[in-house]
Amino acid sequence: MPQINKKLITKCRAGDQKSQIQVYDLYCEAMYNVAYRYLGNEEDAKDALQDGFLKAFTRLNQFNDKFSFGSWLRRIIINQCIDKLKRVEIETIELDGDIEVLDDDNWDVDISITKEFILEIITQLPTKYQIVLKLYLIEGFDHLEISTILEIPLKTSRTHLRRGKLKLKELLKETRNEARSKRVV
Amino acid sequence: MKQDLRELFKETDLSEKKLPMSHREEFIKKLSQKRHNNEKKLSSAYIANIAASILILCMLSYFLFYQNSNNQNEFTNKTFLETQVEEIENTYLKNIEKEWKNFLIVANDKNLIQRFEQKLEELDSDYQEISIKYKKEPNNILIIEELIDNLSTRLQLLKDIQEHIHILNEANV
Numbered sequence: 001m002p003q004i005n006k007k008l009i010t011k012c013r014a015g016d017q018k019s020q021i022q023v024y025d026l027y028c029e030a031m032y033n034v035a036y037r038y039l040g041n042e043e044d045a046k047d048a049l050q051d052g053f054l055k056a057f058t059r060l061n062q063f064n065d066k067f068s069f070g071s072w073l074r075r076i077i078i079n080q081c082i083d084k085l086k087r088v089e090i091e092t093i094e095l096d097g098d099i100e101v102l103d104d105d106n107w108d109v110d111i112s113i114t115k116e117f118i119l120e121i122i123t124q125l126p127t128k129y130q131i132v133l134k135l136y137l138i139e140g141f142d143h144l145e146i147s148t149i150l151e152i153p154l155k156t157s158r159t160h161l162r163r164g165k166l167k168l169k170e171l172l173k174e175t176r177n178e179a180r181s182k183r184v185v
Numbered sequence: 186m187k188q189d190l191r192e193l194f195k196e197t198d199l200s201e202k203k204l205p206m207s208h209r210e211e212f213i214k215k216l217s218q219k220r221h222n223n224e225k226k227l228s229s230a231y232i233a234n235i236a237a238s239i240l241i242l243c244m245l246s247y248f249l250f251y252q253n254s255n256n257q258n259e260f261t262n263k264t265f266l267e268t269q270v271e272e273i274e275n276t277y278l279k280n281i282e283k284e285w286k287n288f289l290i291v292a293n294d295k296n297l298i299q300r301f302e303q304k305l306e307e308l309d310s311d312y313q314e315i316s317i318k319y320k321k322e323p324n325n326i327l328i329i330e331e332l333i334d335n336l337s338t339r340l341q342l343l344k345d346i347q348e349h350i351h352i353l354n355e356a357n358v
Contacts, residue, residue, distance in 0.1 A: 017216060024212055032204045042205055049204075050212050054219055059352065108187035115193055137194045 004069045013060040020057055027070065028053075031077045037134055038081035040123060045081075052080040078139070078149060085127060104162060109172060121171050129164030136161055241333065244269060245326050270319075270329060277336035281305075284343035291350050301346060308339050 004026060011019035028049065035045040035052070056063075056076045063072050109118070122133050135141045135149065147157040248266045285305070292298050312335045319328045 015220070017220065020216060021209075021213060025209070028204060028208070028212075029201070032208075033202050036202050042202075045202075046205055046208055046211075050208075050215055053212065054215060057216075062353070107190040109190055111186035111188045113188075118190065118193070137190060140195070 009060065009063065009069065012057055015057075020053075024053055027073055030070070031073060034074055034077050034139075035081050037138065038078065038131065039084060044084060048080045048084055049077060052077040055080065074139070075149070078135070082131065082149060085131065107165065109169065110176075113172065113176075118168070118172070121168060121175060124171060125164060125167055128160055129167055132157060132160040133164045133168060241330075245329065249324065249326075267323060270332070273333060274336065277333075277340060281336070281339050281343065284340060284347070288343050288347055291347055291354075297346075301342070304342065305339055308335055308342075311335055 004023065008019050008023060012023055031052065032045055032049050035048045036042070039045045039048060052073075056073055059076075063069065067075075122130055125133070131150070132146060135146045141149070143154055143157045143161070146161070147154045150157065152160075248269070288301065289298065292301075312332065315328060315331050315335060319325070319332060322328055
């Protein structure tokens with residue numbers, strides 16, 4: 001993540017366009033990759049990126065040193081993406097038969113599986129699972145952060161993640177078995 | 186052999202995607218557009234303010250002129266001026282009441298509500314004092330201005346805090 005000095009932020013806050021463009025140049029690549037991860041489409045990712053930056057500039061007075069500027073900005077960009085993905089889609093979750101609490105902390109998969117392969121499999125899951133898995137694994141957010149970003153109860157965030165993980169593991173297994181059986185034939 | 190997914194994602198960076206061409210020009214355009222809109226918004230609010238002030242001044246000078254030219258008939262003039270001030274007062278109080286209700290809906294912080302309640306009460310007690318002065322000198326423009334200032338401060342206070350809450354809620358950070 002690039003570094004940014006306080007002076008530049010102060011200038012942006014005052015509405016100095018040159019400084020704002022400078023900040024955009026510093027962070028646009030990294031933030032574009034974040035947006036692309038959620039939207040999976042170049043045009044949408046670019047729009048979410050730019051609208052997110054505009055939003056961030058108008059809210060700079062809320063930025064404090066508690067976070068790094070990059071992670072503050074990333075939250076705004078992610079929120080922008082989630083808005084685009086329509087929150088409704090994420091909120092509809094059935095909380096029935098919630099018994100798979102066992103093994104909640106087990107994230108083990110076979111060592112031969114690569115990160116790229118997992119990412120590819122994640123994109124095949126339903127959107128609501130995709131989003132929580134990405135927020136948790138890639139961004140490293142905890143449940144409290146995830147539930148605030150998605151505006152869902154903590155419990156729902158846990159359930160999404162647990163089910164998402166199970167689905168991911170199932171799909172990983174299936175895809176590998178298929179590949180293996182093809183090899184045998 | 187097993188590996189922990191969480192550890193796997195902690196390690197290296199993910200693949201880099203390049204931004205589409207001309208994204209920078211597009212952003213600069215959006216940035217300028219936004220600034221332009223903001224300036225327009227600001228200036229229209231400014232003009233509205235000036236217009237309101239001029240209106241009040243016109244009204245007051247009309248009252249004074251009217252009164253001077255009809256010194257004999259003081260009773261009717263006084264009521265006319267008073268009804269106007271009363272009308273302004275009522276409109277403000279209605280709006281303040283409305284904004285206060287809105288504020289109670291959006292604010293979920295007891296301390297905040299208490300703080301604002303106190304501020305409004307203070308302004309209200311100031312208002313009562315000015316009102317007493319006004320009753321003694323019902324034609325003093327400065328006193329009438331003080332009254333209106335007090336009311337508009339209350340209204341603005343409520344609008345500002347709601348705007349602030351709104352921004353906070355949207356930001357979610």
